[in-house]
Amino acid sequence: MAGPALTVGDSGWRADPVQAEVVGHTDGPMLVLGGPGTGKTSTLVEAVAARVTEGVDPERILVLTFGRRGATALRQRIEARIAQDGHRVLREPLVRTFPAYAFGLLRRAAAERGEPSPRLLTGPEQDLIIRELLDVVGEEPEDDPVGWPTDLRPALRTRAFAGQLRDLLMRAAERGVGPIDLARLGDKLGRADWPAAARFLREYVAVLALRDVSNRGSIAYDPAELVRAATGLLRDDEELLAAERRRLSHVYLDELADTDPAQFELLSVIAGGGKSLVAFADPDSSTYAFRGADPAGVATFPHRFRTASGAPAAQVLLSTSYRAGPALLAAIARLGRRLRGPAAHRRLHPLPDAPPGVVEVHTFRSATSEAAWLAHALRSAHLLDGVPWSRMAVLVRSTALQLPTLRRALHAAGVPTVVHGEDLPLHLQPAVAPLLLLLRCALEPERLDEETAVALLHSPLGGADPLAERRLRQGLRALALAGGDRRPPGS
Numbered sequence: 162m163a164g165p166a167l168t169v170g171d172s173g174w175r176a177d178p179v180q181a182e183v184v185g186h187t188d189g190p191m192l193v194l195g196g197p198g199t200g201k202t203s204t205l206v207e208a209v210a211a212r213v214t215e216g217v218d219p220e221r222i223l224v225l226t227f228g229r230r231g232a233t234a235l236r237q238r239i240e241a242r243i244a245q246d247g248h249r250v251l252r253e254p255l256v257r258t259f260p261a262y263a264f265g266l267l268r269r270a271a272a273e274r275g276e277p278s279p280r281l282l283t284g285p286e287q288d289l290i291i292r293e294l295l296d297v298v299g300e301e302p303e304d305d306p307v308g309w310p311t312d313l314r315p316a317l318r319t320r321a322f323a324g325q326l327r328d329l330l331m332r333a334a335e336r337g338v339g340p341i342d343l344a345r346l347g348d349k350l351g352r353a354d355w356p357a358a359a360r361f362l363r364e365y366v367a368v369l370a371l372r373d374v375s376n377r378g379s380i381a382y383d384p385a386e387l388v389r390a391a392t393g394l395l396r397d398d399e400e401l402l403a404a405e406r407r408r409l410s411h412v413y414l415d416e417l418a419d420t421d422p423a424q425f426e427l428l429s430v431i432a433g434g435g436k437s438l439v440a441f442a443d444p445d446s447s448t449y450a451f452r453g454a455d456p457a458g459v460a461t462f463p464h465r466f467r468t469a470s471g472a473p474a475a476q477v478l479l480s481t482s483y484r485a486g487p488a489l490l491a492a493i494a495r496l497g498r499r500l501r502g503p504a505a506h507r508r509l510h511p512l513p514d515a516p517p518g519v520v521e522v523h524t525f526r527s528a529t530s531e532a533a534w535l536a537h538a539l540r541s542a543h544l545l546d547g548v549p550w551s552r553m554a555v556l557v558r559s560t561a562l563q564l565p566t567l568r569r570a571l572h573a574a575g576v577p578t579v580v581h582g583e584d585l586p587l588h589l590q591p592a593v594a595p596l597l598l599l600l601r602c603a604l605e606p607e608r609l610d611e612e613t614a615v616a617l618l619h620s621p622l623g624g625a626d627p628l629a630e631r632r633l634r635q636g637l638r639a640l641a642l643a644g645g646d647r648r649p650p651g652s
Contacts, residue, residue, distance in 0.1 A: 196443055
């Protein structure tokens, strides 16, 4: 199969004809579909750089993406690319997450009206309010103002229940589902907990309103409410909406499949009506589905965002993989055939000179043997093949269930690990988790079993390496023998 014709730009970036079409697109909406490794983000970076080279004010270009870390990395790539063309980066393009853009919009509107600046309600604050409201529930049914189902009452004061309740409230806010709608959905689906959650939501909103009054009118928004509030503000204030649409000359969206309904609605308000909008998407990839992302927006995009003449948005397909070789793409294709939905974006072909790649599948009897094999593979790649540690990555299904054990195994084998803190909740971050574990053991000594002790020893608080752990075990064994304890080790 012949490879695509490549155009080499001033920066050394090679663009195939489809990518060049996307980079040059400035008239109306466009949807760019592509599988992993097809250069979606690189094309976005080149498109932004092309607009700046054409003389567009960087502050009139809005780039929307997901996660603070992702936004920072994308901003740095765009700035570096613009600098390659000899432009001094005095004013940067607006690379924002949806909540950050919405918060900036609300704060700017409040300043123009002379109102107190809004503030962001953090996750720990939400958890505190929710748990305080749940703590009000008494032991008897008449002491329960919300009316939680009987089978849920034992769980009301647990962290897990508070966390799941907060997730439900945020997903409802993202979809514009209020207390009445939530109660109706619960009745329709036979979920007795949802009408109770709807009644709880009324109390929660009332408490937040009272807190806003006590904070001199400074409104607090949680991340899910931010986007809905910004959309409502723009729709209620036609002058503000017109000014914002004039201010933004080009809008780019990375990973459309990760948008939730509220974000999709905000995007249609600021970039609808035939505005220059280019959205990139892999329909099979929705990293933030656990936060309410809905990949269905990819299928509806061409009809939701139409040109000024009313025609559906243009749609192009990136089909060249710049990351994988023939063997890897063949394995991906075999898996892709089992997936539902459109398949055109899954038919990828490699560059002519791409190495084939390697696909291996291993099965293990236990998590311990899996971690040992993984540590050996990483050490071999580093020591024998010279692969830098920074060029390796380990993907896990669950950070809560798999990460602690895996990190201890890699640490014991001398494999350095780095966990991106933004990807983890506060209580799971490496600097916080050991401290919380130590405090729990201090309050509840029965929690201090062997596994917990080993985790604390290898944490930053303990600072022990495998050799120190071995010596400690030997010392404890010697003390036990001296005291007459003849039980075998580990019993």
